[in-house]
Amino acid sequence: MTSVTAPPARFRDLLASExxxxxxxxSTPWTIALTALFVTGSAAVSTLADDAAGSGPADFRxxxxxxxxxxxxxxxxAASMGALTVVSEYGSGLxxxxxxxxxxxxxxxxxxxxxxxALWTAVGAAVSVASFLVSQxxxxxxxxxxxxxxxxxxxxxxxSALLAPVCALVGLGxxxxxxxxxxxMVTSVFVLLMLPTMFSESERWAADxxxxxxxxxxxxxxxxxxxxxxxxxxxxxxxxxxxVFALWPLIAVAVAVLVVRRRDV
Amino acid sequence: MDVVIEVSELTKRYGRTTAVDHLSFTxxxxxxxxxxxxxxxxxxxxxxxILGLDGPTAGAATVSGVPFRxxxxxxxxxxxxxxxxxxxxxxxxxxHLSALARGNGIPRxxxxxxxxxxxxxxxxxxxxxxxxxxxxxxxxxxxxLLGDPPVLMFDEPVNGMDPEGVLWARRLFRRLAAEGRTxxxxxxxxxxxxxxxxxLVVIGRGRLVxxxxxxxxxxxxARRSVVVGTPRAAExxxxxxxxxxxxxxxxxxxxxxxVVTGLPADRIGAIAFENRVRLEELTPRAASLExxxxxxxxxxxxxxxxxxx
Numbered sequence: 324m325t326s327v328t329a330p331p332a333r334f335r336d337l338l339a340s341e342x343x344x345x346x347x348x349x350s351t352p353w354t355i356a357l358t359a360l361f362v363t364g365s366a367a368v369s370t371l372a373d374d375a376a377g378s379g380p381a382d383f384r385x386x387x388x389x390x391x392x393x394x395x396x397x398x399x400x401a402a403s404m405g406a407l408t409v410v411s412e413y414g415s416g417l418x419x420x421x422x423x424x425x426x427x428x429x430x431x432x433x434x435x436x437x438x439x440x441a442l443w444t445a446v447g448a449a450v451s452v453a454s455f456l457v458s459q460x461x462x463x464x465x466x467x468x469x470x471x472x473x474x475x476x477x478x479x480x481x482x483s484a485l486l487a488p489v490c491a492l493v494g495l496g497x498x499x500x501x502x503x504x505x506x507x508m509v510t511s512v513f514v515l516l517m518l519p520t521m522f523s524e525s526e527r528w529a530a531d532x533x534x535x536x537x538x539x540x541x542x543x544x545x546x547x548x549x550x551x552x553x554x555x556x557x558x559x560x561x562x563x564x565x566x567v568f569a570l571w572p573l574i575a576v577a578v579a580v581l582v583v584r585r586r587d588v
Numbered sequence: 589m590d591v592v593i594e595v596s597e598l599t600k601r602y603g604r605t606t607a608v609d610h611l612s613f614t615x616x617x618x619x620x621x622x623x624x625x626x627x628x629x630x631x632x633x634x635x636x637x638i639l640g641l642d643g644p645t646a647g648a649a650t651v652s653g654v655p656f657r658x659x660x661x662x663x664x665x666x667x668x669x670x671x672x673x674x675x676x677x678x679x680x681x682x683x684h685l686s687a688l689a690r691g692n693g694i695p696r697x698x699x700x701x702x703x704x705x706x707x708x709x710x711x712x713x714x715x716x717x718x719x720x721x722x723x724x725x726x727x728x729x730x731x732x733l734l735g736d737p738p739v740l741m742f743d744e745p746v747n748g749m750d751p752e753g754v755l756w757a758r759r760l761f762r763r764l765a766a767e768g769r770t771x772x773x774x775x776x777x778x779x780x781x782x783x784x785x786x787x788l789v790v791i792g793r794g795r796l797v798x799x800x801x802x803x804x805x806x807x808x809x810a811r812r813s814v815v816v817g818t819p820r821a822a823e824x825x826x827x828x829x830x831x832x833x834x835x836x837x838x839x840x841x842x843x844x845x846x847v848v849t850g851l852p853a854d855r856i857g858a859i860a861f862e863n864r865v866r867l868e869e870l871t872p873r874a875a876s877l878e879x880x881x882x883x884x885x886x887x888x889x890x891x892x893x894x895x896x897x
Contacts, residue, residue, distance in 0.1 A: 332660035340691030347683035348676070416674035420731060423639050424669050424688050516601045574755040587642040 335432035337425065345438055357401045358452050365393025366454035370461040373567070384469045385476045387482050388458035389451075389545040395516055398490040402511040403493030406498035407437050411581075415469065422588045429580040432499060436576045437493055440488045441546050447487030449478050452523040475547025478561070482544035482568070489537055489572050490515055496575025499583055515580065524556030531557075540564035590740055591658055592617050597647035599635050599890050600794075604876040607633045609794040610647065614791055615787075617738070620765045622816050631774045632670065633710070635743055639668055642854040649686050651739055662779030663692040666739040667732030672724035672748070673684060677717025679724040681708055684716060688734035689734050707756070714881040721748025729757070739770045746780060756783045763845045799816035805880060816846040816860075817869030845869065 347353055351390035369390035379513045409432075414417040425431050455471070471477060492513045501507045515537055533539045534557075543564040550558045591616035595684065598796040602610040608630040618882045625631050640648040640657030648655065651666055659665050675684055685699045689834055702710050706726040711719070732740055742761075746754045761784055765771045775781050781788065781802075788805050790797040798805055818824050821844045825835045833851040837844050848856060853872045860867050 333693065336693050337691050339688045341691055343683060343792040344679070345674075347679045347687070349678065411676055415676055417673055417676050418674075419636070419641055420674045420728075421643055421691075422665070422687070423670075424661070424663050424731075425691050426640050426657045426662050430660070482785055588636075 332427070332432065334430060338437055339432055340377075341415030341431075341434045341438040345442060345500075352402075354400060357448050358397060359446065359453070362393040362450045362455040363457055365390050365396070367457045367461060370391070370458040384462055384522055385455070385458075385473065385479055385547050387462070388454045389479055391456070391542075394483060394486060394541065395538070397447070397487055398515050399512065401447075401487040401491040402497075402515055404441070405494035406507045406511060407408040407494075407504075408435050408439055409495055409498040410502065410504045410507050413498075414504055416547060419588055428583045428588070430578070432495075432580050432583050433493050436492055436495055436579075439491045440572070441451060443491040444484065448484040450487070451484035453478055454483065459574075473547070479545035479547060482541055482564075485568060486537075486541050489568055492572035492581060493537065493575045495577040498515050499579035503553065507559055514551060524558065534559035534563060539568040544568075590616060591693075591694060593649070593651055593772060594653075594869050595634065595638065595649045597635065597648055598637055598644050599646040600630070600637060600642065601645045608617050608644075610795065611791065611796055612647075613789045613796060613799045615770055615789070617770045618765055618768050619786040620761050620771045620773060620784055621787040621789060623789050624776075624778060624781060624881065625776065625791040625797075627776055629776075629791045629885075631776075631791065633794075634791070635668070635670060635741055635765075635772075635774060638741065639666065639670075642826060646722055659895060663688065663691045663735030664737055665735070665743065666744075668741040669725070669728035670743045671733050672721060672739075674730045675716045675724065675727065678715060681719075681730075682712040684727070685731060685734060688731055691715035692735055694734055695715045698734055698736075705733060705760075705766045706730040710770055711801070716841045722750060722753050725749055726753070727756075729760070737769075739772070740764055741772045741774075744776070745773065746775075753779075766851055767817050772807070778878045790881065797884050813847050813849045813873050814851070814854075814871060815871040815873060816848055816856060816867065817866055818845075818846070818867050821846060823858060824863075827859055827863055827865070828856060831855070833885060854874055 335511075339437075346567060366388045369392075370387040373387050407416075412421060421431060422428060459468050471480070493515065494507070497510050497514070498507045501510060501568075519533055519536040519538045522529040522536075524530040524533060534543075539559065541564075543559045544561065550556075591614040596612045597616070598608055598611045610632070611634060623631055623634075625764060632649070633642065633746065634649075638651060638656065638801060639662075650656075656662065656666065679687075681703065682699060685702065686696065687760055688694075689696065689699055691853050691893060700709070700712075703712050706729050708723065708730065709724055710771075711723065716724065725748060729742070732742070734872055746757050747755060760851065761771050762775060765786070773785065775779065785802050787800070788802050789799045790805070816824065816828075821837065825846055828835050828846070831851060833848050836847045838847055839845040851859075853870055857867065
């Protein structure tokens with residue numbers, strides 16, 4: 324009882340631990356499978372519904388693969404699942420068991436964030452690629468396919484793949500801050516989905532606010548065409564939109580790590 | 589080093605409420621130390637501060653000489669069961685323990701070992717949500733044992749256990765202490781600790797009431813008394829009072845009993861015999877730990893019922 328021979332505290336053990344937690348819940352594979360199916364299906368439906376695809380400019384066609392209905396759902400699910408990784412621990416009190424086992428609280432949050440990011444990047448990439456392929460299959464049938472090398476197509480595909488991990492990490496950060504399931508879900512939906520619709524692009528200041536939000540950034544990045552000089556609204560820049568994509572999850576996770584260190588568990 | 593858990597001047601305030609108030613005590617290895625207090629006395633808050641979950645408003649607590657929060661991984665230093673509900677109902681017992689073990693670099697075989705130790709091997713693959721409270725308590729104890737730690741803390745561990753489970757837990761705590769570990773066990777029931785603990789730390793309203801070996805604590809309890817039943821209660825009461833005893837009358841009207849302190853049973857019997865008073869009952873009553881506990885914490889109970897004490 325006198326010797327405590329602890330092996331070095333390795334971060335990858337925490338990653339493995341969080342991965343066990345994620346995959347040991349039956350809801351994880353079900354939720355991911357159903358979401359992937361729905362989002363891909365929405366890409367098919369949206370392309371099928373685009374009757375003008377054969378005659379309109381080729382620029383617009385890749386856009387069919389990334390309909391808002393599907394990808395807003397993906398945002399919602401990813402944010403909720405990211406939040407649940409922490410909110411479920413606060414709700415049951417498991418967080419206390421976890422914190423006695425790993426008193427380095429910041430490391431636990433980082434491990435959760437890393438596992439969440441990896442999982443949802445994989446899901447996002449699969450869904451994004453599937454959306455593109457399904458949409459192309461429909462367009463090819465009409466002789467209107469678009470190659471992945473066309474300008475803006477790869478960007479739309481990448482942005483759509485990264486949308487899921489960005490939202491999952493924002494959800495995780497909000498979950499650490501708020502700790503209550505309902506409050507976290509409502510806040511996630513409001514910040515990610517509702518807030519951007521409040522601001523139009525016709526006023527400079529409103530457009531500036533809108534362009535700092537995740538869903539507006541995604542909308543800009545999946546749109547392959549650039550606005551012409553005759554455009555009535557203010558349009559976000561592509562680099563600016565990528566920056567928004569990077570900053571939201573970074574800030575969410577950083578604030579979560581800071582808060583979790585200071586607060587009682 | 590003979591002190592493993594050291595709590596000094598520990599204080600926790602939530603707004604205007606003081607949950608723990610300048611609390612100081614030590615817990616030694618190789619013994620089971622009971623942590624006793626009425627509901628709301630601050631036991632759980634104290635345990636959380638010892639484990640670094642809650643930061644104290646003032647004061648400090650150390651485990652094996654260091655603040656527990658200083659460890660990067662905790663399970664090899666201390667194991668704790670704070671609340672049996674602190675698990676995810678959707679995970680199996682095995683997955684729950686595997687995740688904890690993996691994070692601390694504890695070999696996977698320990699999961700099977702501790703499940704066997706607490707008698708949950710057969711339920712290892714079942715989801716925890718379907719467990720009874722007693723089973724969840726066992727799972728919590730299993731989690732505490734994972735890292736084979738020198739210090740173990742259990743908050744009300746036998747709540748919801750059946751009598752067989754309580755007996756099992758008692759033997760386990762005794763064995764863990766016999767192995768040289770520090771076992772710190774909280775309860776709001778004296779009877780749970782009576783047969784398990786060597787030492788007692790008693791708190792009420794967040795303040796220390798007593799910290800001493802169980803035997804010393806028992807000795808402080810109510811003085812020995814003798815219950816006497818007789819048809820001539822008033823007469824005998826007068827005789828005993830004259831002999832220097834203090835006598836209280838209790839029980840239903842017409843069948844009153846005397847509770848006599850200050851005279852041993854044999855002297856009371858002799859006085860009755862000499863005065864030809866017939867006795868129907870003569871029962872010496874030992875001081876109970878429960879009495880001692882109730883007396884000491886009487887003025888520090890957080891939630892009292894309306895009944896007179």
